[in-house]
Amino acid sequence: MSDAAAIAADVVVIGAGPTGLACAIDAQNAGFNTLLVDKGCLCNSLFHYPSNMTFFTTPELLEIGNIPFSSPNQKPNRQEALEYYRKVTQHFRLKLHQYQHVDRVEGKAGGFIVHCTDAAGRPYQYTARALIIATGYYDRANYLNIPGEDLPKVFHYYQDPHPYFDQDVLVIGGKNSAAISALDLWRHGARVTLVHRGAAMHKHVKYWILPDIENRIAHDEIHAHFETVVEEIMIDSVRLRTPDGPVTLKNDFVFAMTGYHPDFSFLEALGIRLAGKDRTPEFDPHTLESNVPGIYLAGVVVAGARTNEIFIENGRFHGAQIAAGLRQKLRATAKSF
Ligand SMILES: Cc1cc2nc3c(=O)[nH]c(=O)nc-3n(C[C@H](O)[C@H](O)[C@H](O)COP(=O)(O)OP(=O)(O)OC[C@H]3O[C@@H](n4cnc5c(N)ncnc54)[C@H](O)[C@@H]3O)c2cc1C
Known part of the structure; x- marks a missing residue:
């Protein structure tokens, strides 16, 4: 697809982790034509977690879209979680474009243009009336900034x-x-x-x-x-x-193993204001709409550097809040927010 062939959606969700999927399900169930875009595979962060990891959380707390997560284990492992999120994605027939990095966004509420590139450098564009940012934190490690940290070992x-x-x-x-x-x-x-x-x-x-x-x-x-x-x-x-x-x-x-942080530069480039030493984004706590009208925040990005406050367990509910906010806004402004 070239620049000329932009795909139109009501809502583009950036990031197809558990939170992004939950948001896409809620937005789709609310009647919005929704598209998910991820720079990696589905649940790219989980895919890169330790191969033999076991979640801290019991299966029901990882559930999204009211789809049961059945596991014989008290705490599921990474393979089971990946299998579950694949099945949920198929069940809801979510529109998912993998391996496309969102580089930048232009426009404003009601008319955003999302610019992406794939691994071969080919450009893709999507138009959206609203955006949900669910980009997590696992891509950005907290560096020690000491000599030798860049060694390959x-x-x-x-x-x-x-x-x-x-x-x-x-x-x-x-x-x-x-x-x-x-x-x-x-x-x-x-x-x-x-x-x-x-x-x-x-x-x-x-x-x-x-x-x-x-x-x-x-x-x-x-x-x-x-x-x-x-x-x-x-x-x-x-x-x-x-x-x-x-x-x-x-x-x-x-x-x-010194932790990770959200991509603050990406949030700032969208116009989102970050406050204090934790760089907490500015957003409405009811709708999760950021200070930029039409751009909503979901999952761990809402907490800034306090990444130990939001998990799959609680981030999975952000989609319902956002969908309610989107519905309200659409009703109030007759589809032109
Ligand atoms: C080892 C480990 C174990 C954990 N265990 C638990 C647990 O037991 N229970 C629990 O509730 N939580 C657990 N967590 C925390 C939990 O996994 C995260 O909080 C959760 O993944 C956050 O979900 P998310 O959808 O917000 O972000 P992510 O899962 O990180 O998803 C973000 C997605 O956005 C994509 N993305 C980022 N930038 C871009 C871009 N510019 N363009 C396109 N795509 C982009 C990424 O590729 C990624 O797929 C654990 C975390 C770790 C590291």
Whole structure:
């Protein structure tokens, strides 16, 4: 499709994660011609989560569109969740365009033009009367900004333990992702050191994971340095600043599990105002419409940098709020908002 052949929709949802899907279902059920666009595959973030991950959440809390998520497990795994969201997408016959990155948006409420490109650099355009931004946070890692962070042995995402068997691996962080990756690496034969700037593992580590990591640390099966920061990553070693002074450790790989943040530049380019140190977007708490008329926010993007406040569990309800707002606006302005 070329620039000339823009596809028209009432609502374009940017981001086809669980939140974007929930929004598309609600908008479609409210009678709007709705199109989802994602730069990757369906549920691209979930697809890139650790291969063997288990959700923290029971299946019913991951449900969207009132479609039951049946699983024999108390907490479903990544494969089951991907299967569920594929089935839901098919069930509602959602219009989904994958592998198209939304680069920019022009126009205003009632007449937006969404500009995308695919991996080959080909342009695509969609027109929409309203936009829902459900772009999540998993694409943007929080960097440490230390020397050596750009070495190829340093990762901000953890997927599979196998390549790290019999290797010296440093895990940076003190929350769930750091605990889970350190345990998984250790259980698959890596020599693991965990470094965290806090005095202990973070209070948000899930109650069933915490004793596991604490016991591995107590038995020195996973070596831990608390109140410690990594100062430099070198090809074969890392330099730490510990309460007892500098320590240099032999090292093959580093996993910096230091969190992620929404694409603030993208939000600002849309005209959305961000406030405070958490860069919280400005929006109406009832309709989730941002300060830019016709642009709605959904999922974890509403919380700015406080990404531990919105999950699939609660973000999945944003679609209903937005659909209600859209309906109200359409009624009030006779289809020309
Ligand atoms: C390891 C891990 C485990 C978790 N476990 C749980 C759990 O058990 N329960 C729970 O409720 N939550 C859990 N979460 C949090 C939860 O997964 C996220 O909060 C959730 O994915 C957010 O959903 P979303 O749809 O808002 O964003 P995402 O799932 O991140 O979807 C955003 C989508 O937008 C797309 N996108 C971004 N920018 C663009 C662009 N410019 N153009 C086009 N597409 C774009 C991305 O490709 C992506 O597909 C977990 C998170 C992690 C990292």
